[in-house]
Amino acid sequence: MQSERPARPQGERLYQAVARRIARLIETHAGDKSWRMPSERELAEELEVSRPVIREAVIALEMRGVVEVRGRAGIVVLPSRAAQVNFDLAESDIGPGPFELLEARLAIESSAASLAAERATSYDIMVLEECIAQMEQETNVVLLQEKGDRDFHMTIARMTNNAIIVSMIETLWAQRDESVMWKKLHEHIHAENVRPLWIGDHHSIVSALRMRHPDAAYKAMARHIRNVINELLEADERGRFAPEETEEQSSRG
Template sequence: MQGDHIPHLIGGQRLYQVVARRIAKLIEENAQVKGWRMPSERELAEELNVSRPVIREAVIALEMRGVVEVRGRAGIVVLPPRAGQVNFDRVGVDVGPGPFELLEARLALESSAAAMAAERATAYDLMVLEECIVQMERERDVVLLHEKGDRDFHLTIAKMTNNAIIVSMIEALWVQRDQSVMWKKLHEHIHAENVRPLWIGDHHSILAALRLRNPDAAYKAMSRHIRNVISELLEADERGRFSEDS
């Protein structure tokens, strides 16, 4: 993916915030240009030479500040200027890591944790994970962001490593996710009924690998799940537009 090796921090600033300012500047420069349209996320990624995840984070930041709005079939829509709108050049408060930065950290930590857990899994651990999946299947009316079964499943695997440092690091990532206003905004674009069966299936695959006490399979199953989450968060709006057109 283009821009994968670009760091998340530039001169102490988060990359998505730097990119958000560049997009805001692009909007300002073209505000009076007749017929100008806001580029798509893919086009912005190519033009600014950064990855799609960074563009998505930047768009969320702009959406939260009332600069743009993501509207299904229409894509990214520039909103009329508002009185007192935030000037990105004056933003000095770090609102925390972006959603994809958190997912990148989870991909590295939780995949390795799953491999360790496969070697140390007990019958009781596997039973607890089964109950977590059952709870996920019951939580059909719960917002994806607040699913307790999902959270408990991942934190149970972390605890199965019997490594307090790994547990504390993974717990910290989930706390940051739960407290992130950007996460909440990003999940507004997720079509829960479309992705829930896929993600529950991913959890069944992780559990199956753990039952086999197969570290490599557990690593790959967890990695595949988190990559599926990343993919859905990137493509959610495009899939929504496709559904509206059909």
């Protein structure tokens, strides 16, 4: 079924317009017991937007109690509140979406890694290796609170010797830390499943920097950030729950 592309007022974020459209879809089918909530892939196709935008819209709806994401069960509509949800700009703008931030990081940090490769010193490489060692020790730390990860990326930013690049990357990480949408998204991530992959990505970045190879450094950083994007998109479909969550909890409803 084709649908019009979500319209939005000037200045409104795309995920807000998409969230409003999904809420209306839920309200329209409120009395139809045979109707099921489309998957994220189906919504992306119907609304002609990317899956990251759909995920951000779903997070916005989840935070307002309209839906809940339940692992393999997908998006579950909660007792209808769609008609009560106000998506006016003043109330609905809760900051940039997580994937919007990651897209910016992909553009800026990949280029920063390329520049850092041209200017890397032996001391810089040693600091980066210490950051990875710290990440490997932070096994009981929530992904969003890992100091080693932030220090790693900020070290690369400083390796560029460009104050504007450092400021831009600091701002992106600060926005991530302040984002309530980031925190909600990470509720569906099981850290023990993704930490080895992401630490491996960091080792690959250091290897490229150690070789003073700008193109390899760019690609290694881009690959890492894309891995983060893919993992955040796929985590719910793979049913990655925290160990303490039971099968009954994950399938209830």
